[in-house]
Amino acid sequence: MDDPGTYSIAGRLAMAGFVMIAPTLLFLGLVRGLERLRDDAFLAEWARKQGRNPDDIANDDVLAALARGAGIEADESNAGRCPACGSSNRSDVTYCGECLARLS
Missing domain, CATH: 1.20.5 (Single alpha-helices involved in coiled-coils or other helix-helix interfaces)
Incomplete structure (x- = not known):
């Protein structure tokens, strides 16, 4: 069959x-x-607890703060500003996280 x-x-x-x-x-x-x-609402709640406006935070801000809370120091000294939009970016990235402009 x-x-x-x-x-x-x-x-x-x-x-x-x-x-x-x-x-x-x-x-x-x-x-x-x-x-x-x-x-989700987690990011907005985290921003309110930090005294910040939820609309002004980026996911990288949350991750950096959580890393600092876990005892992992983020390297802020090498952070650079995007020449196109002015947002801060990590030193190990090639493109801006906000506007995708190439960082020098």
Whole structure:
């Protein structure tokens, strides 16, 4: 009864479609979920506790503060300002995190 000819062409096409489409949909769901986590209320709450405006913080600010809280010192002496938009960037980056301008 397990003869390969017993499966219909439509069933095989449906299975092939599922195998091709399902990973893409799962990936898009993961990306959307990560975006929601990145932009969640945690960052706004952290900013309020720090006495800052939630709209003025960047994810790098939160990560740097959390690293300092964990005893990891960030190297602020080598931080540079973007010539295009003026935002501060780490010394080990090539492009600005805000405007994507090339840093010198």
